Amino acid sequence: MLPVINTEAQPVDLLIVGAGFGGLYMLHRARQQGLSALVIDAAGGVGGTWYHNRYPGARVDIQSLEYSFGFDEALQQDWHWTERYAGQPELLRYANHVADRFGLRSGILLDTRLTGAHFDEATQGWMAFTADGRRWQARFLVMATGPLSTPNQPDFPGLSDFKGQVLHTAAWPHQPVDLAGLRVGVIGTGSSGVQTITTLAGEVAQLTVFQRTASYAVPAHNGPLDAALEAQVKADYPGFRERNRRMMGGFGSMLPPNRASALSVTPEERQAIFEERWQIGGFGLLGSFSDLIVNPVANEMAAEFVRGKIRSIVHDPATAAALCPSHPIGCKRLCVDTGYYASFNRPNVRLVDLQAAPIEGFTATGLVTGGEAHTLDALVLATGFDAMTGTLLRLDLRGRGGLRLQDKWEAGPINYLGLTVAGFPNLFNISGPGATAAFTNVIVAIEHQVQWIADTVSDLAARGVRTIEATPEAEADWVAHVNAVAARTIYLNCNSWYLGANIPGKPRMFMPLFGFPAYVARCAEVVQQGYAGFVLG
Numbered sequence: 001m002l003p004v005i006n007t008e009a010q011p012v013d014l015l016i017v018g019a020g021f022g023g024l025y026m027l028h029r030a031r032q033q034g035l036s037a038l039v040i041d042a043a044g045g046v047g048g049t050w051y052h053n054r055y056p057g058a059r060v061d062i063q064s065l066e067y068s069f070g071f072d073e074a075l076q077q078d079w080h081w082t083e084r085y086a087g088q089p090e091l092l093r094y095a096n097h098v099a100d101r102f103g104l105r106s107g108i109l110l111d112t113r114l115t116g117a118h119f120d121e122a123t124q125g126w127m128a129f130t131a132d133g134r135r136w137q138a139r140f141l142v143m144a145t146g147p148l149s150t151p152n153q154p155d156f157p158g159l160s161d162f163k164g165q166v167l168h169t170a171a172w173p174h175q176p177v178d179l180a181g182l183r184v185g186v187i188g189t190g191s192s193g194v195q196t197i198t199t200l201a202g203e204v205a206q207l208t209v210f211q212r213t214a215s216y217a218v219p220a221h222n223g224p225l226d227a228a229l230e231a232q233v234k235a236d237y238p239g240f241r242e243r244n245r246r247m248m249g250g251f252g253s254m255l256p257p258n259r260a261s262a263l264s265v266t267p268e269e270r271q272a273i274f275e276e277r278w279q280i281g282g283f284g285l286l287g288s289f290s291d292l293i294v295n296p297v298a299n300e301m302a303a304e305f306v307r308g309k310i311r312s313i314v315h316d317p318a319t320a321a322a323l324c325p326s327h328p329i330g331c332k333r334l335c336v337d338t339g340y341y342a343s344f345n346r347p348n349v350r351l352v353d354l355q356a357a358p359i360e361g362f363t364a365t366g367l368v369t370g371g372e373a374h375t376l377d378a379l380v381l382a383t384g385f386d387a388m389t390g391t392l393l394r395l396d397l398r399g400r401g402g403l404r405l406q407d408k409w410e411a412g413p414i415n416y417l418g419l420t421v422a423g424f425p426n427l428f429n430i431s432g433p434g435a436t437a438a439f440t441n442v443i444v445a446i447e448h449q450v451q452w453i454a455d456t457v458s459d460l461a462a463r464g465v466r467t468i469e470a471t472p473e474a475e476a477d478w479v480a481h482v483n484a485v486a487a488r489t490i491y492l493n494c495n496s497w498y499l500g501a502n503i504p505g506k507p508r509m510f511m512p513l514f515g516f517p518a519y520v521a522r523c524a525e526v527v528q529q530g531y532a533g534f535v536l537g
């Protein structure tokens with residue numbers, strides 16, 4: 001079917017792709033500033049990540065009092081989280097509440113899949129195309145498609161031979177999946193795998209965990225939200241948000257202050273500080289000393305502390321040894337668990353180390369590793385995402401002169417400020433490569449970027465400027481900066497999705513920026529300097 005021009009609507013100021021937290025707030029903020037905006041999303045509901053990731057055990061790994069919008073005092077006062085770390089159903093209810101509360105649904109078109117968008121020289125704006133054959137004109141295109149939205153489906157030769165159910169954590173069915181009483185396999189032990197393994201262990205007859213790389217997991221100590229803590233936070237929520245914005249990752253201001261160096265204290269003191277953080281739970285362990293992510297010696301001390309915990313929790317020494325990671329802690333995203341390691345003490349749970357016994361093939365009834373056949377009724381792929389670029393590169397995005405994003409990013413996702421790409425005027429990317437979202441409480445990161453985009457669009461309109469476009473020089477400097485920051489850390493010392501290393505053939509380039517407050521300062525400075533690094537047209 002030929003696309004037809006959408007003549008019903010005037011061109012909008014902002015076409016926003018994605019109805020997750022980024023898209024929802026972008027729409028709200030745009031409207032507040034008198035801009036016209038439309039959100040489209042291929043999904044049947046709002047919520048983005050929390051719409052799709054409905055696997056058993058799916059849960060946020062930053063405390064909900066922190067992982068929530070801070071832009072509206074009445075919203076943060078009215079909303080009550082039932083647990084310290086909200087589960088997926090509650091997070092989805094929250095996203096829906098935000099959509100209803102701020103009247104956003106009238107600006108959201110669901111079940112509408114973007115296939116591509118081309119920059120149009122004649123209008124100095126964007127023409128976007130959706131799978132239903134419609135076209136949409138917009139001055140600005142905002143990609144709120146999320147950094148982790150295209151599931152990684154590894155090309156396992158022979159997988160189609162398996163006749164049991166195959167599920168992916170990031171594309172979980174919407175109808176209930178009953179795995180009770182079945183023999184279930186899980187491939188993947190990142191954050192999604194850790195959560196679903198822990199939950200399925202108590203539900204299925206037999207659980208076989210196929211691990212390629214062991215993960216560090218710290219306890220969440222999840223439970224009902226403490227009423228006193230909630231009252232304390234709500235007594236000064238704006239102040240709490242402000243303190244969090246000054247933290248490296250946009251959260252964690254409630255934690256005790258960190259120490260300078262793990263090497264500056266005695267082994268006993270170090271152990272006691274790690275233990276204190278372990279008891280508090282969550283990512284705070286990595287912040288107990290300032291040098292854990294920059295000094296490999298300090299990092300190894302924290303890593304060995306967690307390995308000690310694994311050995312003390314897991315009864316079988318061989319299983320414990322296989323569960324102990326060897327890469328630096330934090331180099332791959334730290335997992336936050338609720339009894340993950342203890343799951344391996346259950347008689348119905350077994351760990352298969354794929355490094356010792358790689359996957360050899362699939363049969364109608366299961367899979368074979370290292371010469372051993374594993375009989376399964378269902379297989380869960382917890383294999384993660386084609387992170388940060390996967391969604392954008394599957395679209396037909398074309399900038400000036402028909403430049404394809406696939407060509408522009410052939411060697412890696414070069415960008416400026418993590419927000420823009422030279423050759424793609426008036427296109428903004430939320431939580432993309434070059435920005436801090438992956439290392440930040442993502443809602444805090446989203447709020448900052450959305451405000452920057454909305455303010456920039458309003459400001460340009462007031463100045464009579466039609467286009468904003470990064471310069472190639474600014475872009476090159478920015479990518480060099482992101483990589484220089486990473487080079488001062490342990491983040492280059494393992495194969496993570498931050499580097500694109502989880503996808504065969506993907507260009508290896510460190511994509512996220514570490515350090516939220518410095519990023520915020522830089523974005524503000526760019527504006528103060530008259531949009532340094534941009535050409536205004």
Ligand code: NA7
Nearest residue numbers: 154188189190191192193212213333382383384385497502
């Ligand atoms: P992750 O963290 O990318 O984890 C994916 C897991 O799947 C990880 O253990 C991978 O092992 C494993 N994997 C991927 N491909 C394969 C193949 N081909 N064979 C065996 N094992 C494989 O994704 P998650 O969904 O858990 O979490 C993503 C983010 O969501 C997380 O970082 C948080 O930000 C929230 P590997 O480590 O690559 O050896």
